Amino acid sequence: MSLVARHLEENGIPTVIIGAARDIVEHCGVSRFVFVDFPLGSPCGEPFDSDMQSGIVAQALNLLETAAAPRTTVTIPHLWSKGEDWKKTVFTPDQPFLSQDQVKNWEARKQRYRDQKERS
Amino acid sequence: MEHVLYMQRIRDYYLSQGYEKPYVWAHYEDVPFTPLKKPLSESTVTLFSTSDVSVRREDDDALSAAETTVGEVYSLPWDTPLESLYSRQESFDRYATSLDDIDSYLPLTRMREFAEAGRIGAVTRNFHNINRGYSQKLMIETSAPAALAKCREEGADVAVLTPV
Numbered sequence: 001m002s003l004v005a006r007h008l009e010e011n012g013i014p015t016v017i018i019g020a021a022r023d024i025v026e027h028c029g030v031s032r033f034v035f036v037d038f039p040l041g042s043p044c045g046e047p048f049d050s051d052m053q054s055g056i057v058a059q060a061l062n063l064l065e066t067a068a069a070p071r072t073t074v075t076i077p078h079l080w081s082k083g084e085d086w087k088k089t090v091f092t093p094d095q096p097f098l099s100q101d102q103v104k105n106w107e108a109r110k111q112r113y114r115d116q117k118e119r120s
Numbered sequence: 121m122e123h124v125l126y127m128q129r130i131r132d133y134y135l136s137q138g139y140e141k142p143y144v145w146a147h148y149e150d151v152p153f154t155p156l157k158k159p160l161s162e163s164t165v166t167l168f169s170t171s172d173v174s175v176r177r178e179d180d181d182a183l184s185a186a187e188t189t190v191g192e193v194y195s196l197p198w199d200t201p202l203e204s205l206y207s208r209q210e211s212f213d214r215y216a217t218s219l220d221d222i223d224s225y226l227p228l229t230r231m232r233e234f235a236e237a238g239r240i241g242a243v244t245r246n247f248h249n250i251n252r253g254y255s256q257k258l259m260i261e262t263s264a265p266a267a268l269a270k271c272r273e274e275g276a277d278v279a280v281l282t283p284v
Contacts, residue, residue: 001170001283002146004250007264008279010154013271019283021126029151037123042210043282044230047221057230060280061160061239070151084121086216091126091133095215102210113190113253 002028009070016060019043026073033073034060039086045078052078146256157277165235166244166276168267169195169226170252171219171284172208175200183208190253195246196214198228209284225284244274252283 002025005015009031016032019025020043025033030108036043036056045053056076063074089095098106131142147218156163159247174187175196186194187208196205197222207226228247248270250263271279 001168001250001252001281002166003256003259004264004267005146005279005281006152007260008164008268009154009272011268013268013276013279014154014155014156015279015281017281017283019281021283022123023125023127024145025283027127028146029148031151035123039213039216041209041214041217041219041284042224043284044224044227047218047224050223050230051194053223053227053230054233057227057234058239058279061234064156064160064278067153070153081215086213087121087124090124090213091129093133093136096137097133098210099214105210107125109190110254112188113255113258115161116190116203 001025002030005030014064016064018056018060022073027070027073030062031070031072032063032067033071033075034063035075036078037075038080040089046081125272143254160240160278161238162241163229163273163277164242164244164282165240165278166271166274167198167226167228167231167247167280167282168250168270169247169282169284170209171222171225171282172251173205173222173226173249174208176204178205187249187251190251191255191258191262192251193248193263193270194251195248195270198232198243198245202228207284212284215222219284225282227280227282231280241277242278246270246274 009058018034022035073104186192235243
């Protein structure tokens, strides 16, 4: 996603990313980033909390106006309501990120890409 | 608690799962930057996500090629009723959250509310999905130009991107 944002910026479209994987986005380098320190899957706020979602999207709109230089990151003030224990367990062997069926889908997706490359 | 250092965590995780070749994340020193060209209240905003959202369909209706081709960018009308949309994305923290509320990762309603309030000028006719691939070359050579073409087709002045 960061690579797409960079291409849009290079071609005159201002962008803002709203996302959770701060180290990955900043390692790539993007113009504007709203860092949402939430579990992967909820970058725009907790499910069914429309007030929080509005607040987060508002931060992204504000950042479009206020950022004066690339690599501008703002961190939302909201906290994940169920605490932060998810940070200890995400991507650990005790808690497989994908189920066995999902791993098969992931492998199938990689194979589809290899097939696409061969056809092109 | 400090934020998760995903690059290290993911590297360690996949090594533990028997994958030997660690993923190398994209990295650049220079970062392009385009300032807003006009006030947001006069700007048309578009939305890209990697949530793999599709319209619900009968079991025997296959997904379109655009929805399943890795690297492709596909579009759906912004005014599609939310209850008919669902996410096919499986790469998220399924222990901590869900993808049951579209607006928590693809803020269609929230953005429309900001348009109705005059905070932004308008939203584009469609929103867009990027079929994420793990090849940076594919993202740079295929997905990124396709996303730019979507912006131009729909007169988007600004893009909001929400990676899941």
